Amino acid sequence: MQTPQTTPRKQLLLTLSVACQICMGKVKDPVICCNRHAFCSLCLLNWLKHRKECPACRVPMVEGLPILAGDLDKVPISTAPxxxxxxxxxxxxxxxxxxxxxxxxxxxxxxxxxxxxxxxxxxxxxxxxxxxxxxxxxxxxxxxxxxVPINEKPSLSFHIEEDAGLNPFLEQTTSVVDTSTRISTAGSNLELQQLILFLQHENQQLKQELLLAQQRSTTSASSNTGNTGNTGRTMLPITPSKNSIASNAFKQRIAELERENASLNAALLKSDEYIEQLLLQRRE
Missing domain, CATH: 1.20.5 (Single alpha-helices involved in coiled-coils or other helix-helix interfaces)
Known part of the structure; x- marks a missing residue:
């Protein structure tokens, strides 16, 4: 007949410190103070004969404080509980x-x-x-x-009589700069590459439109330097005084347009430098 096998039991013990701070041995019949310092009951009984305080934290062991075994000298230690x-x-x-x-x-x-x-x-x-x-x-x-194809995009109309003839170029340049500043906050290399390609395309388009505007300005200036003027249905000869005044006005206008072109070229150079910096950062 087989004997029944006994399964081992596991117990969880919730203990305080193992060593007594008076005898430096294993705690026997533990007593503690209010700061949770554990001592042997015999060791603490002998200690309290000389001093009424905790050996570790020097807290007085009196009946008024919540100290376990505070009145240990009045309780006889025996085996019976x-x-x-x-x-x-x-x-x-x-x-x-x-x-x-x-x-x-x-x-x-x-x-x-x-x-x-x-x-x-x-x-x-x-x-x-x-x-x-x-x-x-x-x-x-x-x-x-x-x-969208470039040919289908609306071309910029250039008129010498208008004061803000190159405002669209300035607006497009500012839009390019704004989109380039957004790259600093982008978190992915794919989006960064797409923005760089978009900026390069916009710069090329702006360069083409600037060349077209310069050609139109030269053709309009050459066509308006004749000796005749259109005054409705009939063509009348222009006097030398009027011709000189018109030529001076056209020269001033051409100078203004050249200054605006120079400023736009400077903006394009800055945008190209910024794109090169972004490409270097991406390669790093």
Whole structure:
């Protein structure tokens, strides 16, 4: 007949410090103070004969303070459990549970701090995600502009009589600079490459339009330097005085246009330098 096998039992002991701070040995019949310093009952009894305070923290052991075994000298130590010993054992168990609860509370505080940090990082990631979505929409609109042929795009009308003839060039240049500044906030290499290609295309288009504007200005200046003027239906000869006045006005206008072209060329050079810097940053 086989004997029944007994399964081993596992026990969890909730203990305080193992070593007594008076005899430096293993704690026997433990008693503790209010600061949870454990001692042997015999060691503490002999200690209290000389000093009425805790050997570790120097807290006075009197009846008014919540110290276990504060009146140890009045309680005889025996092997038989007495009501006082039972109450002390319950108090010891309560103290052990309090210490464990304090440890768990510390862990809970640490976990709360970690949760707060994770929430902050999640908020930052959400903001970054929204920013990337906005940049993607801008790039999508830019790609739609690139899909339109250059011939079908509206050409810029150049008239000498208008004061703001090159305002569209300035507006396009500012739009190029604005889109280039958005690259610093982009978080992906693909979006950065798309923006760089868009800027290069815009610069080439601006250069073509500037050349076209210069050609138109030269042709209009050459056509208006004749000796006849259009005054409705009939053509009348222009006197030398009127011709000289018109030529001076055209020369002033051409000088203004040349200054504006120089400023636009400077803006284009700056944008080219900025694109080169972005390409170098991307390669790094």
């Amino acid at each position: 007495s009501p006082d010993e039972q109450s002390r054992s319950l108090a010891l168990k309560r103290t052990r549970f309090d210490s464990i609860i304090d440890e768990y509370e510390q862990d809970i505080r640490l976990y709360r701090d970690e949760i707060a940090q994770l929430k902050e990082s999640l908020k930052e990631l959400q903001q970054r995600h929204d920013l990337l979505l906005a940049e993607r929409q801008v790039n999508h609109s830019a790609s739609n502009l690139d899909m």
